[in-house]
Amino acid sequence: MSFAVKRSSLAGVVALGLTGAFAPPFIDRAEADENLLGYTIGAETTPKGGNELYLWNTIHSGKRQGSYTADYFRLEYERGLTDTLSGSIYLNGYRHKYSGSPVPGEIDGSLSQTKFSGFSVELKKNILSPYKDDLGVALYGELTYDTVDSITGAAIRGWELETKVIFQKPYLDGQFQWLTNIEFEAETAKDNESGAVESAIAPRLRSGISYRFIPNWYIGAEGWVDMEMLNAAADPAEPGSGGWEFDHWDFFAGPSIHYGGKRWWATLTWAHQFAGSSEESGAQNRTDLHLADHERNELRLKVGYNF
Amino acid sequence: MRYAPFIALAPFMVPAVQANQYFTTEQAQKALFPSATQFLASPVALSNEQRLQIEELSNVRQRWKEQPVWRAEKDGAFQGWYIEDRVIGKHEFIRYAVALSPEGRVLGIEIMEYLETYGDQVRQADWRGQFLGRTSQSGFKLGEDIRNISGATLSCRNITNGVKRLLALQQVALTAPDSSSKPK
Numbered sequence: 001m002s003f004a005v006k007r008s009s010l011a012g013v014v015a016l017g018l019t020g021a022f023a024p025p026f027i028d029r030a031e032a033d034e035n036l037l038g039y040t041i042g043a044e045t046t047p048k049g050g051n052e053l054y055l056w057n058t059i060h061s062g063k064r065q066g067s068y069t070a071d072y073f074r075l076e077y078e079r080g081l082t083d084t085l086s087g088s089i090y091l092n093g094y095r096h097k098y099s100g101s102p103v104p105g106e107i108d109g110s111l112s113q114t115k116f117s118g119f120s121v122e123l124k125k126n127i128l129s130p131y132k133d134d135l136g137v138a139l140y141g142e143l144t145y146d147t148v149d150s151i152t153g154a155a156i157r158g159w160e161l162e163t164k165v166i167f168q169k170p171y172l173d174g175q176f177q178w179l180t181n182i183e184f185e186a187e188t189a190k191d192n193e194s195g196a197v198e199s200a201i202a203p204r205l206r207s208g209i210s211y212r213f214i215p216n217w218y219i220g221a222e223g224w225v226d227m228e229m230l231n232a233a234a235d236p237a238e239p240g241s242g243g244w245e246f247d248h249w250d251f252f253a254g255p256s257i258h259y260g261g262k263r264w265w266a267t268l269t270w271a272h273q274f275a276g277s278s279e280e281s282g283a284q285n286r287t288d289l290h291l292a293d294h295e296r297n298e299l300r301l302k303v304g305y306n307f
Numbered sequence: 308m309r310y311a312p313f314i315a316l317a318p319f320m321v322p323a324v325q326a327n328q329y330f331t332t333e334q335a336q337k338a339l340f341p342s343a344t345q346f347l348a349s350p351v352a353l354s355n356e357q358r359l360q361i362e363e364l365s366n367v368r369q370r371w372k373e374q375p376v377w378r379a380e381k382d383g384a385f386q387g388w389y390i391e392d393r394v395i396g397k398h399e400f401i402r403y404a405v406a407l408s409p410e411g412r413v414l415g416i417e418i419m420e421y422l423e424t425y426g427d428q429v430r431q432a433d434w435r436g437q438f439l440g441r442t443s444q445s446g447f448k449l450g451e452d453i454r455n456i457s458g459a460t461l462s463c464r465n466i467t468n469g470v471k472r473l474l475a476l477q478q479v480a481l482t483a484p485d486s487s488s489k490p491k
Contacts, residue, residue, distance in 0.1 A: 034397070044460075047458030130460075173368070173394065173468070174397070174461045215399040263424065
């Protein structure tokens with residue numbers, strides 16, 4: 001099992017509330033980087049001088065046995081640096097609540113904790129506009145520092161670099177959107193207790209569609225396939241151990257609903273794991289799902305607020 | 308309750324109801340044809356064939372089967388067409404009006420209702436002024452012939468395509484009154 005740096009997180013709901021309460025009077029600014037889907041993002045960037053706050057909460061639930069829920073919280077501030085380049089900073093946190101050894105040998109016992117985990121920084125560069133050039137293209141890079149294992153809740157020191165090439169194709173005057181992200185992650189983490197270091201790389205393909213069925217409201221669907229390669233440190237007691245090896249793959253898909261208004265927007269996405277690989281033995285994958293690094297279901301709510 | 312914090316935030320997130328209707332029909336008519344003394348409602352019901360013709364001429368889909376059109380007259384003399392239209396914005400429809408000369412030249416446009424977060428500059432005279440004098444033969448390429456507004460590219464594109472489409476609609480479905488009522 002990887003140390004799972006698949007954060008998606010931060011806590012700070014209260015912080016957003018305070019920010020909203022003391023926000024300056026509304027000014028006419030921007031919302032070009034609105035997320036129509038929960039996971040697959042579009043190619044537009046917030047224009048120069050535009051500010052946006054995002055609040056994310058992703059609930060992961062369902063392991064092999066017992067009870068398991070992990071909330072990934074994330075608070076993001078994004079600013080348009082130029083009309084085609086935006087930058088973001090994130091605060092990330094997790095809430096874990098599980099019992100009954102959800103993944104025997106990997107997630108044992110029980111835990112109930114909520115912890116701030118770390119931060120992320122992100123840059124997004126729009127290369128082609130979906131409305132001027134017909135096919136929108138953007139490049140994305142995000143660096144994350146984590147102190148909590150997103151799956152087990154264990155204390156770690158980890159870094160992750162996530163990159164994306166983003167495509168966005170509008171149809172029907174922009175009423176219908178097709179979005180695709182080709183992603184590549186590289187991550188490394190050290191377990192604070194055991195000192196073990198593990199690294200992973202994970203390519204991923206996401207794609208989804210979104211349709212505005214009435215003013216302000218979009219309905220959509222998206223799915224993704226990802227895989228992960230692990231590089232565990234060699235164990236001196238086991239000659240030949242260590243090195244890169246395939247760890248798992250999985251396929252998620254689900255529906256999405258989005259509301260977009262003049263000042264704020266919200267997106268709710270439910271994703272279900274329909275298929276996944278076993279790790280080392282079929283016994284770990286009796287349901288044909290990969291439930292060590294991922295869960296059966298994810299529910300993500302994102303709220304964006306422009307100021 | 309898991310989403311209680313979000314609910315607590317709702318009061319800060321509910322968008323204020325804002326007056327984003329800038330022109331009524333009468334106001335837009337007066338702004339676009341200030342010397343006209345009469346506007347005669349001449350709504351156009353388009354056949355499927357006409358809608359296809361419009362699409363062929365403009366390369367823009369004619370969504371509506373009916374198009375609100377008025378004939379502008381000054382003391383009985385035909386001055387041009389006043390057409391109202393809607394195009395897709397990021398969240399809502401953008402309502403605007405176009406004035407066309409009898410010869411098929413843009414005399415002006417006015418944004419009647421704009422509810423998007425960004426891009427209010429489409430209402431400004433210098434952006435709207437880019438359309439003055441354009442005909443169906445003119446270029447309408449966003450970013451080349453018509454200036455784009457960052458963060459509101461969809462609005463700019465759809466308004467630009469809308470004007471182009473209305474010029475084609477005039478060719479396909481609007482017939483000027485006989486020569487005796489040409490402008491003096």
